[in-house]
Amino acid sequence: MSTHQETPEVRRDILPIPDPQHVGLTTYDAKDPHTTYPPITMLRPPEGAPNVLIVLIDDVGFGAATAFGGPCNTPVADRLAENGLKLNRFHTTALCSPTRQAMLTGRNHHSVGMGGITEIATSAPGYSSIRPKDKAPIAETLRLNGYSTSQFGKCHEVPVWEVSPVGPFGQWPTGSGFEHFYGFIGGEANQYYPGLYEGTKPVEPEKTPEEGYTLNEDLADRAITWVRQQQALTPDKPFFMYYAPGATHAPHHVPKEWSDKYKGKFDEGWDVLREQILARQKDLGVVPPDAELTARPDEIPAWDDMSAELKPVLARQMEIYAGFLEQTDYEIGRLIDAIDDLGALDDTLIYYILGDNGASAEGTPKGCFNEMITLNGLPDIETDEFLLSKIDDFGTADAYNHYAVGWAHALCTPYQWTKQVASHWGGTRNGTIVHWPAGLAAKGESRNQFHHVIDVAPTILEAAGIPAPTIVNSIQQAPLEGTSMLATLRDGGAPETHDLQYFEMFGNRGVYHRGWTAVTKHRTPWLQDQPALDDDRWELYGPDDWSQAHDLAAEQPAKLAELQRLWLIEAVKYDVLPIDDRSVERFLPELAGRPQLIRGTTQTLFSGMRLLENCVLNVKNRSHTVSARIVVPEAGASGVIIAQGGGVGGWSLYAHEGMLKYCYNFFGIEYFYVAADEPLPTGDHQVAMHFAYDRGGLGLGGTVTLHYDGRAVGSGRVDRTEPLAFSADEACDVGSDTGSPASQDYGPHGNRFTGSVAWAKIDIGDDSHDHLVTAEDKLNLSLARQ
Template structure:
């Protein structure tokens, strides 16, 4: 059977064709279900989110990860495995076996341009591994995060070619976008929006839900087709912000981080050396001046800062526990020994997007209003961190510590803190070694070639009639089977937002162009390059001044690789990339009016932007005789937003300012039964961003209530909450109703949004726009 052309061509019967099926000469070959080659293993890829190299206990960190340790004891640790320093790029590279710019993902989807390396469009000649495996007879499924869909295709009308079910996965349950509320996620099954079956009060958390779904799927798959291997991609979205976890997990770490991030980082190195995940002579890199020292933090803040880390540690431990339940389920099915597991502990380094002091509601920070959360406010909320009432993120110092012993963090692709992620490989039937560590250099693009070699499958030359480009990674199988194997991945470029580096046979040349939480973007030609030798495990000693010729040769090699893989032209623009017309990407919503219909659930980029301008919202409704009740239209959720609803048979408007202030306007009279046109007008005060305005409620053109909103959210309501017509999914925007049972009890014909040209959008700075996009991935 020829497997390099996919789909595999149908067999053609050539032989005697009889007239009567009862004729003894009537014969046809039996139909045989498509299966991979004999011995092909099941494959499970687990990809965590925003976890630094040193966070997990398996790699010397403070967060207990017993599942990772158990798999490592019966498998292998990879201590020089690398990612791209950012979410969408790592995921697209992982799933295709190609470098991130080579598959159009030089940044996150929200800042795509028309340049090939940055378009967010996966080229048709670089098919994802799920499609290759499906067309070779695997069952395929994905659970969790998908942040590879172009933003103009994230809507109920698609197209769905880059959604999981259009990318080779037969089953998908998870979310589309950069992050999810762990208590109120915006979920899809396939391409259909769905709601969680439980509430936070009933114990709901997203990672547990994903594990339940994955366990159900794999049990069914193995019960019905035990001879058919499965490929499962489990990407829970944890431990990306918001850092949400039930208190029984975070309370296990009470008091364990009171000494601060500098002491934690130093203590981690001793554990890492004892585990052998760094060599004995590895040096702790210096903390850069941009990262505050623990001793310099205000004493009043330190209990809050310590609590932030307790929450995060509990979050990571809970995530590992849920992965353990999935692994146990596979083991109970008798399938674990023949399952090739990649447990990749982070799609990049730990996130430094939480500001130097962290935050209770990261939407304040993303809207440029971090000052609202004073030390006193944060201290008053200390017991609410990690709960459904919070949308929290930890401080930069914790991120830097958890990337130890390396320099920098997520987004900084130039240094190992941004790109080196601890990884565990487990496959007892295919790898004899147990409990060993592998030191060879590898990259996330090497996973696909390894899977194909394990399954005895060729890299396809044609998929769905499209000639395929070569894979760009190399198989890791020689590394996995022999600790002394020669290094096969000898050159690798890195680039993210101008932060760039090159690895070649142990040497690295790197330059940091920008710091994630600081506006420090010099001209590209002024970037200072550093040089590190093969024996400098942590990039602690810069040899650029001592070996300028070697540095120059590596810089030239970086440029060669950059040209080869569509990295150039380098793009460190901010404002221009957020303007679709300048960036050259399609824009889903245009004009000044938009009509929505009952049952629609749309993410924020699918709805006209009403911020910083006057606007009107109207709805044609039919109210029941027994009194109107429920949500007519809402946008956002508990972390901020607005809604128009009927409460106790009166039309009502609520503006939720970051969950801190609630402004209400209530109609003077009940909603009459029957069909009526209801709505509100918001007259923006003007004079800048985030100002207030006067609100007037209307029914059939007549004013029925007035009020004021003193201040508004200037740039974003939420990272994942929706605009809903006829209900409010996710967390409730108004305290007047709960997360369930809030649907309008009458009929909604349509809802219309109309925005005025009174627009202050131009006042938003490029850095503000950039920060929002980065924190949403």
């Protein structure tokens, strides 16, 4: 807790706080006894300002964790709840980037330009992915008031055209008020081979999966190191830490010792699991005794209708997810224990938010082993027989797995629908725990007042005694749109202060007003349904209907019309309009109106560069050439010259056993190799790989020819290719292959080219078949990678 003595001169509504100006006697000689100046003081928040820790887990349904009646053990969440408070009606936006930007700014997601994920931004204000300068994030406000600030884990709020080594970095964490950042930029991360940044610099994990590496443990280690250092050096300075591990987003990666704890526990299937969860929820009091289990929609298959042969795989998917969530909770516990060991836990306001949205229904009705196969529009590759053959590999570094839709629905018990569906509580109601022993007297209680993620920032400011700033970095600030939760937290009988809230995501929309909700589901996450907006059917639910189980629209049309009008008023106020449910237009930058980083038909890259897929020319579905200027040492060369993607799919041009070699990795299922007929000559040379694409469709094969200084030295066939994307987070690297290896000829470490790479160049041909990619395929790809 801060021990700083507040002085009346501090103007905390203007940030940065203006420098104090000394006006008084100026002596000629510093030895003059009348020489006096006020001492330099270090900026600190007001007396009593707590440390703040926000933990935001990814893709967790309301009914997943044991703290809220779920099957996945979360003893750390349980312990915090016993000494803190459970929030049973806390809401998010139904999607990743929007929830995060709303939470970090205290404003509605459209109000800060995040009506969708960054990859489908448009030029409309509510959907631009650009945070307005008059809506500064809470981290910046706290930093400029004297807090130490840090972020660990996922950041998916950076506009896609700014995710590159040249920035700009204004919406990266270190440009958004966080003095320290360690994590990844994007929607998801491979838990064994993440693409990490420290600040804005790419860094590599220090261990391999074989050595026990997981991102969950790494993030906890880094956060513990940071908070120990911060408290050791400035114990009087409170910290603000935002810990967003990226778990439990797909891929569901976890060591077997975690998932094996759940062997056989899900063999009865998702329909029985929903009933079991609801019974536990009632016992815990996180739903009232009369809460009803909503009906399973027809779009979600019944467990009994699933193939008997496939059920062991389906059960294994859920075992792995449960282990993944338990491991995540455990690593969060290590961080909380470290804060406790420092003697700082009582003075730390903790928000433990179990999900930035409901559970993810992006895994298809039967789940998948490598979600990139499904996202590339090729689900038929993963037959039941294929999935059965991989049952022991789910959750390992060889997999990129996601569970079936039925499990997602079950983990949102007792509510309707899932992530992406902002109209219903299954997409937006997330179990949340608040723990602050020094500031909250109540222990082990629940709070049932309605709250929203935009209420977190104003709560922190009130707890710290810091006003919402009127000016930040010379920009007059718009008002916060959330309301402080402190009155609710301190008194379970306090009146509800957040009594009106709109929801919208991809046309799924709803409004809450004083217990009533009016909602309409426009589209289903895993289907291609896209009705006309005017054809959407609205539903109405009353204040006593906890789970939105009984539609009253036909009985009370006047009340429905009143709420529909309220939704429209809020939509106009917060830049929701025009509602954007388009597909193809949002994926073409020139139609969407957003900048495009990479243009043209030629791109030159240099050694040491690491670029995400959207920063590199697209070589899929067309002929292309990859060339490089290299120096081969006298001892011969080995290692990677240039590679893109990784173990779940990609390609690599490298030296192996002294020869130039090319590998095309088709989803980790097939590897196509082409090697030169003669060794690489020593000295300065230009090497190249030309891919002559088979015309006539998407994902076809081609003929590969290798060249030394323009002379053909080998050729071979690639029988089939990936049509849409190699991965969500693997990079294109020059001089090495970071992350998981694209070729089986080398490992994740020690693959750096032993000579030197002056440059590498990608040239694409004019025979692109990308016009055959459907808008639906593009939409599914982007949404599942967030």
